[in-house]
Amino acid sequence: AGNGGNDQNHGNSAGAALLSLQAAADRLSPGDTLYILPGKYDTELRLTRGGSEGKPVRVRAYGKKTVWLAGVKVEAPGVELAGLAVSGAAVGFDLCASDITLRNCGAYQCREAGLRSTGSDRLAVFNCTLADNQTGLALGSSPQAQIRDSILAGNKTLLSADPTSQSTLRSSHNIIAGGELPGYSNWQVEELRFADPAKHDYRLQWDSPAAACDSFCSPAGASSVLPKPLLISNIKIDYLTPNTGIALWETPDDDSFGYLEYWVQGDTQKLRSSSPTQGTRHTAGLKKLRPDTVYEYRVRSNGRRGNYATSEVLSFRTTSTQPEPRTYHLSPNGDDQADGLTPKTAWRSIKKACLAACAGDTFLIQPGSYYDELAPMHGGKPGQPIVFRRNGPGQAIIDGQGLRFQLIKLLDLEHIVIDGLTMINPEEGCRNGVIYLNKCSDISISNCRMGVDKVVYYTSGPFLRAGSCQRLRFENNQGWGGDYPLTLVGCNDVLIKNNTIVDGTMTGSHIVDSREVTIINNLWCRPCIPEKSNQCLFFTAIETDKIVCDYNLFFSPYPTHKVGLIRAGNATPLVYGDNLIDWQKNSPFDKHSIQADPRFRDYEKGDFRLQPDSPALGAGKDGENIGATLPE
Numbered sequence: 001a002g003n004g005g006n007d008q009n010h011g012n013s014a015g016a017a018l019l020s021l022q023a024a025a026d027r028l029s030p031g032d033t034l035y036i037l038p039g040k041y042d043t044e045l046r047l048t049r050g051g052s053e054g055k056p057v058r059v060r061a062y063g064k065k066t067v068w069l070a071g072v073k074v075e076a077p078g079v080e081l082a083g084l085a086v087s088g089a090a091v092g093f094d095l096c097a098s099d100i101t102l103r104n105c106g107a108y109q110c111r112e113a114g115l116r117s118t119g120s121d122r123l124a125v126f127n128c129t130l131a132d133n134q135t136g137l138a139l140g141s142s143p144q145a146q147i148r149d150s151i152l153a154g155n156k157t158l159l160s161a162d163p164t165s166q167s168t169l170r171s172s173h174n175i176i177a178g179g180e181l182p183g184y185s186n187w188q189v190e191e192l193r194f195a196d197p198a199k200h201d202y203r204l205q206w207d208s209p210a211a212a213c214d215s216f217c218s219p220a221g222a223s224s225v226l227p228k229p230l231l232i233s234n235i236k237i238d239y240l241t242p243n244t245g246i247a248l249w250e251t252p253d254d255d256s257f258g259y260l261e262y263w264v265q266g267d268t269q270k271l272r273s274s275s276p277t278q279g280t281r282h283t284a285g286l287k288k289l290r291p292d293t294v295y296e297y298r299v300r301s302n303g304r305r306g307n308y309a310t311s312e313v314l315s316f317r318t319t320s321t322q323p324e325p326r327t328y329h330l331s332p333n334g335d336d337q338a339d340g341l342t343p344k345t346a347w348r349s350i351k352k353a354c355l356a357a358c359a360g361d362t363f364l365i366q367p368g369s370y371y372d373e374l375a376p377m378h379g380g381k382p383g384q385p386i387v388f389r390r391n392g393p394g395q396a397i398i399d400g401q402g403l404r405f406q407l408i409k410l411l412d413l414e415h416i417v418i419d420g421l422t423m424i425n426p427e428e429g430c431r432n433g434v435i436y437l438n439k440c441s442d443i444s445i446s447n448c449r450m451g452v453d454k455v456v457y458y459t460s461g462p463f464l465r466a467g468s469c470q471r472l473r474f475e476n477n478q479g480w481g482g483d484y485p486l487t488l489v490g491c492n493d494v495l496i497k498n499n500t501i502v503d504g505t506m507t508g509s510h511i512v513d514s515r516e517v518t519i520i521n522n523l524w525c526r527p528c529i530p531e532k533s534n535q536c537l538f539f540t541a542i543e544t545d546k547i548v549c550d551y552n553l554f555f556s557p558y559p560t561h562k563v564g565l566i567r568a569g570n571a572t573p574l575v576y577g578d579n580l581i582d583w584q585k586n587s588p589f590d591k592h593s594i595q596a597d598p599r600f601r602d603y604e605k606g607d608f609r610l611q612p613d614s615p616a617l618g619a620g621k622d623g624e625n626i627g628a629t630l631p632e
Helices: 021-025 163-168 350-356 580-586
Strands: 033-036 044-047 057-061 067-069 071-074 079-082 084-087 091-095 100-103 106-108 113-118 124-126 129-131 135-140 146-148 151-153 157-161 170-172 175-177 194-196 201-204 233-238 245-250 256-264 271-274 281-286 294-303 308-310 314-317 327-330 362-365 368-370 386-390 396-399 408-411 414-419 421-424 435-438 441-446 464-467 470-475 478-480 486-489 492-497 500-502 509-512 515-520 523-525 535-540 547-550 553-555 562-567 573-577 600-602 607-610
Touching (some): 021 033, 021 044, 084 091, 106 113, 129 135, 157 163, 245 256, 256 281, 327 350, 573 580
Parallel strands (some): 057 079, 071 091, 079 100, 091 113, 100 124, 106 129, 113 135, 124 146, 129 151, 135 157, 146 170, 368 396, 386 414, 396 421, 414 441, 435 464, 464 486, 470 492, 478 500, 500 523, 523 553
Antiparallel strands (some): 194 201, 256 271, 256 294, 294 308, 294 314, 600 607
16 A cells, blocks of 8 residues: 555555555454555554464565654554654654564654553564654553664653563663663664764664674664765776777775776767776776877776765876887786886786787786786787787796686787686686687687696686687697586687697587687597596587588597587587597598597696607698697
């Protein structure tokens, strides 16, 4: 019942609500619930029909909102009230029957009493607020009352009770400002810090002493807690070119997500760029800028505790000329405050390189460990790729420390070259992929490896996950572990060549709805865990004449593991290959491939280099070796 209703309705849903609250209340029978639509009502609600044992009558604010009434009077037993509020009445809640329960109710600025009970045995008050009343709680002939997790503040008289009511009153975990209440674990405070009592806004400020102190460390009282104001600081635009830039800002007091809105000064069309991860330090790449043009911008952030903020409007001007391509150096002993232009002035972090990267730049990465994901903000141009390359003997390692997933992440980028990096310790749980590409083009990834001293757990996802990419080259890489290690979805013009894929979990690959894909000279060893009986090659919704797959090597020590499967988009199996002979017979693929032990140097220790008598040597297309050949 409530605002917008009609007394001709049946009243059995919010869309067919009654208008008159009193008419609805007069229909109640034991076990019934009356939901009052949120809003303010200038009438007193009088309840003369109550419940019975095990079947209380319930009156609640609909949608867990607040309903403001001119007063509430209960004259029948077995009634539960929730989400109701009264302000400025003579008596807020006037209770004249036994077994009444109030939850999340509030009485404010009442001239006589916020809550008055007469003959209300076993009254229960939970998470209620009685504030700024003449008397907060007035108990008359109401033994065995209890009040818990509530706020009593600013009342001229906190408690008025006859001896029996007071001696049997049970109270705990209440917040009290002014007066004393018998019981235990009640907290006396000087100020509650309500939002704006003058405007009847009794929500709690984020730093109120009542914000987290009921018996379960939730807010005490009836009203919600305002979120802590979100501070946005240190906003700047850096690394500007005629067409791109990087926005940086911080939310030092709270983890948040955020984005930047930017527009040409005087224009109404806005562009947006999001900060990709939750945290206190944020970056966003700006694209499609005009040379030598003034832009205005602002940051919008949303904290994970429900708080949010918008910065003031600021401005920047793009440059008029494109910077010349440069070669930068990274070192585990570097300094991000240096210029990065020589080995002696190398930068320390991959993140610094990703922020600075412009078309044509090359980043030479010295061997050692790095702890940022490789996720450049911008891509290169035709003939001017951005290159990230290991420089020197040894491994240049991106170490996720068990915290970072997607150790290489390219989103909507083009013309990127990644060469010779090693990825270890990705976060285990997201299954998004250790190398993650989405909507990218002209990407080359070569001479990389995933997993060194131990296998990468399946919950880290694929070695490579690429979606909606084109002109992708994935060559001479080694992956140890992961789930569906080579995964393509909706890709076009892809070369997968000379890779070694060992110890998959479900299958050794998954190629979905992709075209012009060439898969040659690859080595699969144990495509799934021993308990499974799955395949090295797994195709879904493909056109076989758009796929080239040959000169590969397949092996598993478990005879139930299979070579290939092609299935339709609705998951109906079309072609099976339990072994290579069946696969060659049933599919157009792998006519020159082999099924044999690849003869690794030390499979158990993750040394997947080939022994001199390996059948993979010289067995690839044009006499090349099958599998990856990585440095010692």
